[in-house]
Amino acid sequence: MIYTVRGVKDFSADQTFGCGQCFRWRGQEDGSYIGTAMGRTVRVSFSDGALAIENCDEKDFNIIWKDYFDLGRDYGALKAELSSCGGIMKTAAEYGGGIRILRQDFWETVVSFIISQNSNIPRIRKCIEALCERYGGESGEYGGRPCRGVPGPEVLAPLRAEDLAECRLGYRADYLIKTSRRMLDLGGPGQVAKSLSGSEDPSGQLRQFRGIGPKVADCITLFGLHRLDAFPVDVWMKRVMHRFFGIDEKDVSSMKAYAAGHFGRCGGLAQQYLFYYIRSLEKNGRDDLPG
């Protein structure tokens, strides 16, 4: 069954799935994407404002995918707000104008971004796939085949690092296991997510988990708790903030202060626009950035 919504603005599947916020959507020959999230596996296509979701009925759309794609938010207004900053922010917002910040599952973002550290996107994807393949529980089916989700903390907590050797996580395997144990001690991801949602400083709380530092915590806060004002600073963002805003490359607190002052409640979206833009230029082999 295919469910289609029309009149969707400010959306691009390539940009939304390719901007580095998620790792489990695979592009297909016809331009669609297949992915497993929120306990379902679907195929997503988009053209002329029509978002078509295959293996989805009206009920699933309303309780899962409408929120997942953040369709209730007016990205046009947020873009206008950011574009008014001018300069590279305006350029980046126009370039990546189809990015939406997905409302991903909290635990999936915890696992994903622990794995992401000091790695690169192609390898992150492989690691997460290997983890799901080996330990993931069945999470819907597509084309008659069962599909697997990210394994929960109750699956990972009893393991030893060597049990995860095939997933090639390196030293991150230990982080994943210890964070799983702590997550269970605190009542599980649902309980922790709920508690953090009411917290003043979720990022600070998240840093208590093994393998979660400032940057990973901010990614989880942005992508997993959907705090649009979180502003994760990685090596790419340091380059942008130094090159275009003249901030010292190691002065992360000034970068965050700048983001809070100029991008405010849209800091996380600004970060995604900038991240996507700077990396796209790099991939295209150009070094003649404006500004």
Add this chain to the structure above:
DNA sequence: AGCCAGGCCCAAC
């Protein structure tokens, strides 16, 4: 071949 990757931990300042 060597540098780098959506960094974090820990020790030493």
Add this chain to the structure above:
DNA sequence: GTTGGGCATGGC
């Protein structure tokens, strides 16, 4: 509170 070395692994 800040800084630098070490770290598993593989993409390019």
